[in-house]
Amino acid sequence: MQSIVSISNLSKTYAGGHQALKDVNLDIAPGEILALLGPNGAGKTTLISIICGIVKASSGSVTVAGHDIVTDYRSTRSMIGLVPQELTLGAFDTVWNTLSFSRGLFGKKPDPGYLEQLLRDLSLWGKKDSELMTLSGGMKRRVLIGKALSHEPAVLFLDEPTAGVDVELRKDMWALVRRLRESGVTIILTTHYIEEAEAIADRVGVINNGELLLVDDKQALMHKLGKRQLIMELEEAVGALPDSLSPWSLDLSADGGRLTYTYDPHTAHTGISGLLQAIREADLVLKDLKTTQSSLEEIFVNLVKGN
Amino acid sequence: MNTYAVRVIYKYEMLRAWETLLQSFASPVLSTSLYFVVFGSAIGSRIEQIEGVSYGAFIVPGLMMLALLTQSISNASFGIFFPKFTGTIYEVMSAPVSFLEILLGYVGAAATKSLIIGLIILATAGFFVPLEVAHPVWMAGFLVLTCISFSLFGFIIGLWADNFEKLQLIPLLVITPLVFLGGSFYSVSMLPPAWQTVTLFNPVVYLISGFRWSFFEVSDVSVGLSLSMVLVFLGACLLVVWWMFRTGYRLRQ
Structure with a gap:
């Protein structure tokens, strides 16, 4: 099966000299949930940021559904949704406006019906006219997921999706991720919660000091190394x-x-x-x-x- | 062309102005009215006509330029700086939008807001002094070009600034003095010869002069030179923005 995301010999050295990624190779199959495990500073966010176009790679290449992320960035970015690690939202926007903004930004014509269903799925419909600053941390996290899904992406990146959220919300998130996978979305999540990878991932990649140490089926990994x-x-x-x-x-x-x-x-x-x-x-x-x-x-x- | 993206950025920025209506539109009108009261009425009544134009009317183009320049810079710089500051810029940078589309959205909205403010100030001025515009097309041309050029300049400042102090630095310490010393409230010909030469190094002189010519057909420099200077400034801003986007300056690591 053709990979939906294919990473070849990807390296990144920041201006200060820090080498965040070292010759990373990775293929991600359509419809799978891949968990990238690694301690803080391992290079997880850098890897995601390069694929999404936020950070420039020093060398190597990435394709999404066969399209190069640099030369054909419009195609690749329109297929990708990103939920960042930080709760980065405009304080005064309403939930509805911020989702509408995201959908338009990714080149999709307005579709109030889709956005309504999305907000209902995220249990945010009742808050659609609320200003973002009035929402709880958990709700803001869900708004970020809503923004990332607003343009119906085929690939969703979740950067530490449950960092700092309570156990109940974490389990809600996992259920949501499973539902998304069932709808055909490929999900790549970074986490340093092993429990999270164990609970929802199909495959697990371990990254440390910018090197991808291994990528394997979760069960096979536990079978091999457990x-x-x-x-x-x-x-x-x-x-x-x-x-x-x-x-x-x-x-x-x-x-x-x-x-x-x-x-x-x-x-x-x-x-x-x-x-x-x-x-x-x-x-x-x-x-x-x-x-x-x-x-x-x-x-x-x-x-x-x-x- | 991702027209949906241009539209949502533009709409978002315009909505921001609408939600802060007092700050966005009422404040410049109030400031300009105060200038008319102080300079036009209190001081203007003691000053004779300048080149056949009453002092109150003479300062209208300068006052409009003062508001246009400061508002264009402020609107555009804040528009791009704030997402950088809050981190929400990640969404724009990861979206399928070209730099031209980002520019059209942010700079287009900033220039539109400045244009509206300029027209409001013109209407306000009409309450204080009798006004006639000798060359309306030229006036509109200068108005639009100035709004676009200085919105681009503001966009550059917004990209360059990495804190609120830097955001205010150039508007307060460079632009405002240049406007005040650029013939907003006087004709350059009223200065001693040596200062007249020095003033010609102030790019704002050309803006105000050309704009004033479109109102009263009086100017400190030829209108062709004024227009050329505005176009040169516009070209320079476009060049800098292009370089910033190409290198990812302060946007992409």
Whole structure:
């Protein structure tokens, strides 16, 4: 399938000498949700800003639906909606006026019916005549999404869409993103909330120090890099591990009451049966046991640390 | 051409003026009326006619130019500076609009507002002094060219300024003195010969002179020279704006 966004050898060095992006290559499929994870200053916003035309690339190229973002900027920008990280809105505009402005700016003729439906979907219809300065932070965030969607874009960039919003609104946002994807919109979101990527993304890209460390299917990523742990609570604490358990490389907690076995769940033999047999033979009595799966967060932290 | 974009930018800027009606239109009218009261009535009654024109009428073109220049610069500079200041400029920069379309929207609206103010001031002046315009087409031409040129100049200031102080710096410290020293309230011929030469380095002299000629057929420099100077200034502003857009100066990193 042809990529809707294709990034080739993209680099950006700012006037001050800071290299924000280093030879980034990325292809985004139509209709997918891609989460770009990375710490502050990793280059996420720079990457988005270049695609949207706000920042000039130092080298490399980007195409949107086959159109170059520099030579054919009218085509590419009319296909893109951007929700910026900051709540950048004119204080005295009304919700309706600001959405109408955005639609016109992106070259679309007025369509009050579409805007009404959009505002209803965003639960903002009742506020259409309100001045933006009177809205709560969550509502302003939704207005920004409305502005980005006002010209019916095929690709939506969400730059830290849930930064500083409460849990309830965050979940509302996720539901909205899923609905948009169902309507065929390709969504690229940047976040440093792992939970967010884990909840809504199809693919995850990890970016750090301007380098795209990896891009993979979320499940495949967790499958490839995720570890599982078997945690066993002992009925009686032990001072040291018996020698017979040494082949399993167990971790003994400081209080001697818990054993942790880290294993790869995708191998044919995890070693769990043998371990449990050896524990029994070592006369250790288990009080409780549970397994845990590495979260995307742990994978991310390990990748960034490694980088 | 993205005509929808031009329309919404233009409409947005005009709406901003409408919502601040007192500040946008009433304030310049009040200031001009005060100038008429102070210069026209209080001082003007003690001054004889200048080149056959009563002093009250003589200062009308200068007063109009004073308002046009300051309002054009203020409207256009604020129009582009404020989105930069609040960060909402990101939307314009990421939209499928060319620099020409951005210019048409912002500068077109600023020039329109100045033109309206100029016409309101002309009408206001009619209450204070009897006025006749000898060359209405030339007058309209100077009016429109001045509004466009100085709106472009204001747009340049708005792009250049990165704080409110810089936004006010050139209008207050450069433009206002140039207008006052450019023959708004006097004829250049009333100055000592040495100062007459110095005054010719003031570009506003040519604007006021040409504009005054269109009213009373009296001028400090030839009308052709005045028109040439306005066109040169317009061309210079267009060149600077083109360079700013081409390089992304203060707009794109």
